[in-house]
Amino acid sequence: MKKQPILDIDLSDPGGLPRESIDQAVALMKTGRLHRYGEYAGTVPHATLLEEEFAEYLGSRFAIGVNSGGSAIFLGLKIAGVRPGAPVLVNAFNLAPVPGAIEHAGAKAVLVEVDRDYRINLDDLRRKTRLSNAKVLLLTHMRGHIADMDKIAGICDELGLTLVEDCAHTMGAKWQDRFTGRYGAVGCFSTQTFKHINSGEGGIIATDDEDMAAKAILYSGSYMLYAQHRCAPSPRVFERWKKQIPNLSLRMSNLAACILRPQLREMASRGARWNQIYGWLEQRLNALEGVEVPAREAGESFVASSIQFHVQGLTGDQMTRLSDRCAQRGVAIKWFGRPEPQGYTSQYHHWQYLEPQALPRTTEILQTTCDMRIPLSLTEPQCNTIATILDQEISDLN
Numbered sequence: 001m002k003k004q005p006i007l008d009i010d011l012s013d014p015g016g017l018p019r020e021s022i023d024q025a026v027a028l029m030k031t032g033r034l035h036r037y038g039e040y041a042g043t044v045p046h047a048t049l050l051e052e053e054f055a056e057y058l059g060s061r062f063a064i065g066v067n068s069g070g071s072a073i074f075l076g077l078k079i080a081g082v083r084p085g086a087p088v089l090v091n092a093f094n095l096a097p098v099p100g101a102i103e104h105a106g107a108k109a110v111l112v113e114v115d116r117d118y119r120i121n122l123d124d125l126r127r128k129t130r131l132s133n134a135k136v137l138l139l140t141h142m143r144g145h146i147a148d149m150d151k152i153a154g155i156c157d158e159l160g161l162t163l164v165e166d167c168a169h170t171m172g173a174k175w176q177d178r179f180t181g182r183y184g185a186v187g188c189f190s191t192q193t194f195k196h197i198n199s200g201e202g203g204i205i206a207t208d209d210e211d212m213a214a215k216a217i218l219y220s221g222s223y224m225l226y227a228q229h230r231c232a233p234s235p236r237v238f239e240r241w242k243k244q245i246p247n248l249s250l251r252m253s254n255l256a257a258c259i260l261r262p263q264l265r266e267m268a269s270r271g272a273r274w275n276q277i278y279g280w281l282e283q284r285l286n287a288l289e290g291v292e293v294p295a296r297e298a299g300e301s302f303v304a305s306s307i308q309f310h311v312q313g314l315t316g317d318q319m320t321r322l323s324d325r326c327a328q329r330g331v332a333i334k335w336f337g338r339p340e341p342q343g344y345t346s347q348y349h350h351w352q353y354l355e356p357q358a359l360p361r362t363t364e365i366l367q368t369t370c371d372m373r374i375p376l377s378l379t380e381p382q383c384n385t386i387a388t389i390l391d392q393e394i395s396d397l398n
């Protein structure tokens, strides 16, 4: 009888916040100043400081805090000029808030196929741009898989596309030596609990364009207190827009900003730890019969807060059983081919508010695609246990 180990760590554990985040949050709560705007008696609100620090970290001219990653994308599309009814290209392997943000902007998602390594298919991108006449590409670096951004930039130039990057899974990640979020006209980040830095809810928009930055600040709900932003364009730019742009009240709270600032300073060490764990898992999973972790490109410097892999040769029923049985042994694996959406996982044909679109290549790829979170506290022996459990459960199905 084979030993049946069980994983002794909760893969959904986000980890506690740094001491400094907690202390600052307590101090802020004592003051009651949780809204980012208002009378600060000479002090600078955390949200303002976070924006400055984030822009410096990323190398962007401007950064604007908002209340979620989905809001960052929604506003990113609006400041990129997306109007109701406009087509927006987006990679089809994605998560629900992304087509949701397109819908929120009143626009139409035009889904683009992905490749086996989970990156957007460049031929289909060209084809769908021509067919749809779209002017905007919303590129999600889905699960941290970064397309060849030099090629993407070339295609955008050639076809007249404005690039909006969804960096919800790539904070701190680079293509070549440039951060994601720095290739597009706009970069959109999430600070929701399961992202690289955690404020429960939150998002950040990064851009170099002063009109886009002013619009984002006004849309986000700054009342007429935009002068309290320090990482912002000059008042002259706001004069152009302040009566044109509605206040949509999507602000980042001061409390969220205050707990994010210390975490941002830890990004480099957290990223190194995530990638170390990814390396252990990648090696062990690739050694299993029927399992493949797609190779990453040399130009990709990812920050692996999750891992994706293909499990081959199983039917849909077997994949469901595999994911259910692994979960019973503590290994929460999400299978992207599930016929019904479950938890965070859904796929494009579940988003029935979109115009029906057939993406046979993406469907086939998602049929074998599994996904697992990587908590920062995962150890090497626990990676061995994960591989053992997966191996045993796959062989029991065959």
Ligand SMILES: Cc1ncc(COP(=O)(O)O)c(C=O)c1O
Pocket (backbone or CB within 6 Å): 068, 069, 070, 071, 094, 095, 097, 098, 140, 142, 143, 166, 168, 169, 190, 191, 192, 201, 202, 203
């Ligand atoms: C790829 C992707 N983009 C955007 C978002 C939106 O982030 P938020 O949950 O902060 O709205 C998520 C959240 O899971 C996501 O996975």
